[in-house]
Amino acid sequence: MSEQLFTYNQLYTFTHAVFTKMGCSENDATTATKTLLSADIRGIDSHGVARLGGYVRLWEAKRINANPTIKIIHETPSTAVVDGGAGLGLVVAPYAMQVAIDKAKTVGTGWVSVKNSNHFGIAGVHAMMALQHDMIGIAMTNASALVAPTFSIEKMLGTNPIAVAIPAGNEPPFVADFATTTAANGKLEILQRKNTDTPIGWVQDKEGNASTDANVLKKQGALLPLGSDREHGSHKGYALGSIVDIFSAVLSGASYGPWAPPFPAYIPMPDNMPGEGLGHFFGAMRIDAFRPAADFKANMDNWITRFRHAKPADGFEKVLIPGDPEREMEAIRMIEGIPIVQSVIEDLQEVGKKMGLELC
Amino acid sequence: MSEQLFTYNQLYTFTHAVFTKMGCSENDATTATKTLLSADIRGIDSHGVARLGGYVRLWEAKRINANPTIKIIHETPSTAVVDGGAGLGLVVAPYAMQVAIDKAKTVGTGWVSVKNSNHFGIAGVHAMMALQHDMIGIAMTNASALVAPTFSIEKMLGTNPIAVAIPAGNEPPFVADFATTTAANGKLEILQRKNTDTPIGWVQDKEGNASTDANVLKKQGALLPLGSDREHGSHKGYALGSIVDIFSAVLSGASYGPWAPPFPAYIPMPDNMPGEGLGHFFGAMRIDAFRPAADFKANMDNWITRFRHAKPADGFEKVLIPGDPEREMEAIRMIEGIPIVQSVIEDLQEVGKKMGLELC
Numbered sequence: 013m014s015e016q017l018f019t020y021n022q023l024y025t026f027t028h029a030v031f032t033k034m035g036c037s038e039n040d041a042t043t044a045t046k047t048l049l050s051a052d053i054r055g056i057d058s059h060g061v062a063r064l065g066g067y068v069r070l071w072e073a074k075r076i077n078a079n080p081t082i083k084i085i086h087e088t089p090s091t092a093v094v095d096g097g098a099g100l101g102l103v104v105a106p107y108a109m110q111v112a113i114d115k116a117k118t119v120g121t122g123w124v125s126v127k128n129s130n131h132f133g134i135a136g137v138h139a140m141m142a143l144q145h146d147m148i149g150i151a152m153t154n155a156s157a158l159v160a161p162t163f164s165i166e167k168m169l170g171t172n173p174i175a176v177a178i179p180a181g182n183e184p185p186f187v188a189d190f191a192t193t194t195a196a197n198g199k200l201e202i203l204q205r206k207n208t209d210t211p212i213g214w215v216q217d218k219e220g221n222a223s224t225d226a227n228v229l230k231k232q233g234a235l236l237p238l239g240s241d242r243e244h245g246s247h248k249g250y251a252l253g254s255i256v257d258i259f260s261a262v263l264s265g266a267s268y269g270p271w272a273p274p275f276p277a278y279i280p281m282p283d284n285m286p287g288e289g290l291g292h293f294f295g296a297m298r299i300d301a302f303r304p305a306a307d308f309k310a311n312m313d314n315w316i317t318r319f320r321h322a323k324p325a326d327g328f329e330k331v332l333i334p335g336d337p338e339r340e341m342e343a344i345r346m347i348e349g350i351p352i353v354q355s356v357i358e359d360l361q362e363v364g365k366k367m368g369l370e371l372c
Numbered sequence: 373m374s375e376q377l378f379t380y381n382q383l384y385t386f387t388h389a390v391f392t393k394m395g396c397s398e399n400d401a402t403t404a405t406k407t408l409l410s411a412d413i414r415g416i417d418s419h420g421v422a423r424l425g426g427y428v429r430l431w432e433a434k435r436i437n438a439n440p441t442i443k444i445i446h447e448t449p450s451t452a453v454v455d456g457g458a459g460l461g462l463v464v465a466p467y468a469m470q471v472a473i474d475k476a477k478t479v480g481t482g483w484v485s486v487k488n489s490n491h492f493g494i495a496g497v498h499a500m501m502a503l504q505h506d507m508i509g510i511a512m513t514n515a516s517a518l519v520a521p522t523f524s525i526e527k528m529l530g531t532n533p534i535a536v537a538i539p540a541g542n543e544p545p546f547v548a549d550f551a552t553t554t555a556a557n558g559k560l561e562i563l564q565r566k567n568t569d570t571p572i573g574w575v576q577d578k579e580g581n582a583s584t585d586a587n588v589l590k591k592q593g594a595l596l597p598l599g600s601d602r603e604h605g606s607h608k609g610y611a612l613g614s615i616v617d618i619f620s621a622v623l624s625g626a627s628y629g630p631w632a633p634p635f636p637a638y639i640p641m642p643d644n645m646p647g648e649g650l651g652h653f654f655g656a657m658r659i660d661a662f663r664p665a666a667d668f669k670a671n672m673d674n675w676i677t678r679f680r681h682a683k684p685a686d687g688f689e690k691v692l693i694p695g696d697p698e699r700e701m702e703a704i705r706m707i708e709g710i711p712i713v714q715s716v717i718e719d720l721q722e723v724g725k726k727m728g729l730e731l732c
Contacts, residue, residue, distance in 0.1 A: 121481060186618070188615060190605070194604050244573050254694065269678055308622060311625075322528050328523040332522070334614065
C-alpha cells in the first residue's frame with residue numbers, strides 16, 4: 013500500500029479551505045480542521061482527513077448544515093441539552109464540551125447531552141479540552157449501527173467510543189479513548205487494504221458464526237462488542253455500548269440504536285427515526301470540587317509512575333499508560349510528517365477537484 | 373457440591389443479628405443486611421452472605437469500625453467527598469449515594485467520591501437507588517489488586533466494577549453491573565469448587581502466559597482485564613479498571629492501585645498506603661435535568677423493546693437487556709429460596725458460633 017508524507021500544515025491548509033468552501037465561518041472552519049487533524053497527528057488515521065470526503069458528501073446530501081444554529085435547549089446548573097442544528101459534529105462537540113466546562117466552573121461538574129449532530133472526530137480531543145482547566149473530561153458518542161449485541165445477528169449499536177482525560181502534575185495526562193468493540197472499524201479498514209484476515213473475536217458472519225473476514229460488514233456480518241463472545245464478557249461490551257447510546261441519544265432526543273444516522277452519504281437514512289441526528293455526551297468535573305488539585309495531581313503522578321513501572325511480561329519493555337501511544341505518535345508526526353495512504357490521497361484530490369482546491 | 377435452600381427471611385434474620393452483634397446500630401444493621409442480601413437474591417452468590425464471614429474477620433482485625441462517623445469532608449453544589457470512617461462499605465455506600473441523589477435534586481446531577489471505606493457489596497444495588505427518583509444512577513468501586521495491566525505480570529488493579537441503572541417507563545429498568553475484567557473473581561471461585569479449568573482468556577500465570585488454572589491467583593497469576601489480550605482489546609479493560617480506580621480512590625484520597633486494602637483479613641495491609649481505605653464513586657443524574665422524564669421513558673421503552681427483539685443468533689432464544697438475568701433470578705429465588713453451598717454454610721455456622729447465634 014503506497015503512502016505519501018504530508019506536513020501538518022499542508023493538511024491544515026487544505027482541510028481549512030475545504031470547510032471554508034462548504035460555507036463554514038472562519039471560526040468554525042478552524043475548529044473543524046483542528047478537531048479533524050487531531051486524529052491524524054495522534055495516529056488514529058481512520059478518523060482524520062480520511063473522513064474529510066465523507067463530511068463533504070454528507071454536506072452535499074444536505075445532511076450537514078455548514079452554518080448551523082447550535083443552541084442550548086434545556087438546562088439546569090449542572091446539565092444541558094444542546095441542539096447541534098445538524099452542524100458538523102467537529103464544531104458542535106467543542107461547543108457542547110465548553111458548556112460542560114463552564115458549568116463545572118460554577119457548580120463543580122457539567123454534563124451535556126447533544127442531539128441533531130454528526131460524526132465528531134475522535135472522542136479523546138473533546139475530553140482533553142477539560143485538562144487545561146484542571147478538570148477531568150469525558151466524551152462519548154453514538155454512531156451508525158455496525159455491532160451485534162451478545163446472542164444476536166442484527167447490527168444494533170455503533171462502535172460507540174468513550175474517552176476520559178485526567179490531569180496529572182509532572183506526568184503527562186491519562187487519556188483513554190476507545191471504541192466499546194473488540195476492534196474499531198478503522199482496524200478492519202486497515203486489514204481490508206492489506207487483504208488480510210482479522211483475528212477470531214473481532215467479527216461474526218451473517219449467521220453469527222465466528223469469522224476472520226475483514227470484509228464481513230459488507231456481507232451482513234457484524235462487529236463484536238468488547239469481550240468478543242459471552243464466555244469472554246461480550247455482554248459487558250454490549251452494556252458499555254448501550255450506555256453510550258442511551259447517554260448520547262436517548263437523554264438528548266437524538267436517534268439511537270439501529271436508527272442512528274449512517275456516516276456514508278450513499279446509505280439512505282433509516283425509516284421512522286425516533287430522534288434528531290447523532291447524539292453525544294460530555295462531562296467535566298473540576299478536580300478541586302473533590303480535593304485540592306495539587307494533592308490530586310501528586311497522587312496521579314504517583315499512580316502513573318507506579319503503573320508505568322509495573323513488572324512487564326517477558327518480551328515487553330514496559331507497561332503503557334492510556335494516552336502514551338498517541339502522545340508518542342504526535343511527537344514523531346509533528347517532525348516527520350503524517351503518512352497518508354494512496355486511496356485517501358485520491359479521495360482528497362477528488363474533493364479538491366469539486367471545490368477548485370489543490371492538495372499540495 | 374452439596375447446597376441447601378434458605379428463604380430470604382432466614383438469611384435476613386441471621387445476617388441482621390450478626391451485624392447487630394458486631395455493634396452496628398439498628399439502622400446500620402438493616403442497611404448492611406439489605407445491601408448484602410441484594411446480591412444473593414439477584415444470583416450474584418459471590419457477593420452476598422458468602423462474604424459475611426469476611427466482614428466479621430475484618431471487624432475482628434479492627435479494619436472495620438461498626439460505629440463509624442461517616443461525613444462529607446468537602447463539597448460543591450454538584451459534588452462531595454465522603455469519609456466513610458472505616459465503616460462497612462455496605463453502609464457507607466448507601467449514605468454516599470443518597471448525597472449524590474440529594475445534590476441531583478438541587479442542581480441536576482450529584483457526584484460523590486468516597487474514601488476510608490470497605491467492600492460495598494454489589495455495585496448495582498447502589499446505582500438502583502436512583503431509579504425511584506427518576507434519575508440515572510452510577511456506582512463503582514476499587515478493590516484489592518488481582519488484575520494485571522496489559523503487557524504486565526504484576527497485579528495492579530481490582531476487578532473494579534461499574535454499575536449504571538437507567539429508568540424506563542412500562543419496561544423494567546436497564547441495569548448494567550459488571551467487573552472490568554473478562555471474568556469476575558466469583559466466577560473463578562465457582563470453578564475452584566467444581567475443580568474445573570477456566571476458558572483461555574480469563575487468567576494468566578505468573579510469567580504472563582495464557583492459563584486455564586482456576587487456582588492461578590494463589591500461584592502469583594493474575595486475572596485479565598476485559599478483552600483478555602492486547603489483540604482483543606485488553607488495553608480497553610485495563611483503561612476502564614484504571615478509570616474506576618482513579619474516580620474512586622485518587623479523587624477521594626483513598627488507597628489506589630496495588631495499595632488498595634485486601635478483603636481477606638489474613639492478608640497484611642500494604643506498606644506505604646497513599647490514602648485511606650477503599651474508594652467508591654457514585655453519580656446521580658436527574659432525567660428531567662435533560663428532558664421531560666415521560667419523553668425519556670417512552671424512548672427507553674422503545675429502546676428496550678427494539679433491542680429485546682433484535683434477531684437472535686441460531687441457538688439463542690432472545691437478546692437480553694442488562695438487568696434481565698438478575699431480575700429473573702430474583703423472581704425465582706423469592707419463591708423457591710436461595711441455594712447456599714456447603715462451604716459457605718460452614719463459614720456462616722462458624723460466624724454464628726463466635727457470636728452466639730444459630731443459622732436456622
